[in-house]
Amino acid sequence: MSLRSTVFAEIAAIAAEQEKRMPPITDDLVMLDTEFDSLCFALLVARMEDLTGADPFGEMDASDLPVTVGDLVALYDRAATRLAA
Amino acid sequence: MILRERLLAAGGLDGLFLSDHRSERDLAGIVSGGRDATVTAALTGRRVLLAVGGQMAAARAMIALDGLAARLALVPPKLAPEHIARIASDAEAEICVTDAEGVPPGALPGLPRIDAEDVFRAGSASSRETEWALATSGTTGAPKLVTHTLEGLAGGINTAATPEAGTVWSTFYDIRRYGGLQVFLRAMLGPSSLVLSEASEPVRDYLIRVGERHVTHILGTPSHWRLALMSAALDRLNPRYVRLSGEIADQTVLDALRIAFPQARIAHAYASTEGGVGFTVEDGQEGFPATLIGSRSGIEITVRDDSLFVRSSRTGRRYLGEAPETLIAADGFIDTGDLVERRGERYHFLGRRSGVINVGGAKVQPEEVETVINVFPGVSMSRVRARPNPILGAVVEAEVVLCAEADADLAALKKAIIAHCRPRLAGHKVPASVKFVDALPITAGGKLVRRGA
Numbered sequence: 030m031s032l033r034s035t036v037f038a039e040i041a042a043i044a045a046e047q048e049k050r051m052p053p054i055t056d057d058l059v060m061l062d063t064e065f066d067s068l069c070f071a072l073l074v075a076r077m078e079d080l081t082g083a084d085p086f087g088e089m090d091a092s093d094l095p096v097t098v099g100d101l102v103a104l105y106d107r108a109a110t111r112l113a114a
Numbered sequence: 115m116i117l118r119e120r121l122l123a124a125g126g127l128d129g130l131f132l133s134d135h136r137s138e139r140d141l142a143g144i145v146s147g148g149r150d151a152t153v154t155a156a157l158t159g160r161r162v163l164l165a166v167g168g169q170m171a172a173a174r175a176m177i178a179l180d181g182l183a184a185r186l187a188l189v190p191p192k193l194a195p196e197h198i199a200r201i202a203s204d205a206e207a208e209i210c211v212t213d214a215e216g217v218p219p220g221a222l223p224g225l226p227r228i229d230a231e232d233v234f235r236a237g238s239a240s241s242r243e244t245e246w247a248l249a250t251s252g253t254t255g256a257p258k259l260v261t262h263t264l265e266g267l268a269g270g271i272n273t274a275a276t277p278e279a280g281t282v283w284s285t286f287y288d289i290r291r292y293g294g295l296q297v298f299l300r301a302m303l304g305p306s307s308l309v310l311s312e313a314s315e316p317v318r319d320y321l322i323r324v325g326e327r328h329v330t331h332i333l334g335t336p337s338h339w340r341l342a343l344m345s346a347a348l349d350r351l352n353p354r355y356v357r358l359s360g361e362i363a364d365q366t367v368l369d370a371l372r373i374a375f376p377q378a379r380i381a382h383a384y385a386s387t388e389g390g391v392g393f394t395v396e397d398g399q400e401g402f403p404a405t406l407i408g409s410r411s412g413i414e415i416t417v418r419d420d421s422l423f424v425r426s427s428r429t430g431r432r433y434l435g436e437a438p439e440t441l442i443a444a445d446g447f448i449d450t451g452d453l454v455e456r457r458g459e460r461y462h463f464l465g466r467r468s469g470v471i472n473v474g475g476a477k478v479q480p481e482e483v484e485t486v487i488n489v490f491p492g493v494s495m496s497r498v499r500a501r502p503n504p505i506l507g508a509v510v511e512a513e514v515v516l517c518a519e520a521d522a523d524l525a526a527l528k529k530a531i532i533a534h535c536r537p538r539l540a541g542h543k544v545p546a547s548v549k550f551v552d553a554l555p556i557t558a559g560g561k562l563v564r565r566g567a
Contacts, residue, residue, distance in 0.1 A: 066316075
């Protein structure tokens with residue numbers, strides 16, 4: 030599974046578990062403008078770390094905080110590149 | 115000091131407001147509305163449980179009841195009915211102020227109720243000092259009540275200063291929790307306007323409201339701020355003062371706020387329900403300067419056995435309830451339970467001595483979660499601890515030792531354990547991850563090793 034589809038699948042799974050209604054997940058979607066709340070977001074980051082071994086939030090610049098789903102995918106993409114290097 | 119008297123004496127209430135996600139009200143109208151002698155009589159000198167749904171009702175009731183009730187016990191939102199019952203009993207409540215969103219019908223049998231709408235019309239000329247009781251997390255997951263005086267609660271607030279023109283306060287927190295109550299009191303003792311949040315409101319909607327009301331002073335936990343920093347609506351906010359409390363403020367969030375709000379004063383406060391406001395740090399660095407250790411105006415801070423101790427008139431007075439624990443030691447100090455470490459000229463926070471996990475400002479007692487996990491078939495024992503998380507500071511992680519005969523499909527078992535926890539625990543207490551281990555370390559006394567875990 031690609032990193033993008035992993036992120037999309039985990040967002041959908043967590044939203045279902047937490048009983049949140051989500052609009053269709055796209056790159057442009059601003060997650061925090063939806064019902065996807067801080068706990069959902071925290072779970073997503075924990076699961077992505079379990080799945081990919083990367084915690085890009087722990088090592089990023091303060092100005093890099095992701096706003097959209099696409100930003101988030103890009104953040105994990107860069108972390109995966111760093112891990113592979 | 116009585117809230118309503120302060121507000122009436124302060125004057126200058128014209129144009130000031132209190133707003134929430136539903137409505138906006140003139141502060142002057144709230145303070146000087148009509149009085150009802152019957153309602154006043156029903157509440158005078160009583161121990162009152164304030165268990166309403168929204169923050170607007172809570173704010174109006176607090177203004178009406180301070181100086182009237184003998185004791186005012188604040189029930190935070192979204193509390194389980196058995197925990198509300200515990201607070202009512204510990205507070206020895208004689209009457210419950212509630213509304214349609216507060217206590218469910220049938221809960222708290224035997225405790226007379228009065229509708230919040232009626233209570234807003236309470237108030238008398240004579241006044242007494244009301245004892246305020248705030249809920250904190252107890253060792254078994256049930257809340258404990260800590261009593262304060264209004265003077266003590268306001269001890270960290272410069273009540274002599276006139277607020278800067280146009281000051282509008284807001285808080286991501288609920289005003290029935292210690293941190294949020296500080297903001298409520300700052301606004302009321304100013305006086306200045308106040309924008310209230312709503313627990314179920316998306317960050318975006320709250321930020322838009324805060325922007326529309328021109329909020330200048332705003333409080334949130336580091337977790338609230340991390341979320342706001344990731345919202346496209348952050349640019350609605352143009353604060354002069356940004357305050358963080360309730361969790362450890364790390365350098366990343368402080369730096370991100372500095373970039374987002376270059377004009378603002380950014381302060382992280384050290385405060386707790388038991389210990390009151392300890393100090394505020396405004397130099398933009400995590401931790402606090404070692405020079406804060408010692409005695410300053412009204413407060414004394416010391417480190418004993420790696421734990422922060424506070425002595426001041428702003429700390430809570432005592433715990434309520436049957437066989438309450440001792441809050442204040444014989445020498446007047448309160449052990450905050452917060453572990454600190456000195457690195458050079460600065461102290462850094464390490465976490466809680468008790469192992470309590472702070473999930474975005476909400477406390478989790480490991481034992482409460484372990485008790486739920488341990489009844490799951492095939493589980494021998496478990497240890498619950500904090501897993502560092504960049505969004506909420508920490509999430510809950512469980513290490514589980516299985517019985518020899520347990521199911522070998524570990525991935526399915528992990529999902530089943532989490533699914534078992536979900537209906538039995540509040541969302542933030544449900545483990546984010548489960549790890550299976552062969553054994554867990556036990557002390558010579560037979561207890562799970564927690565510290566440094």
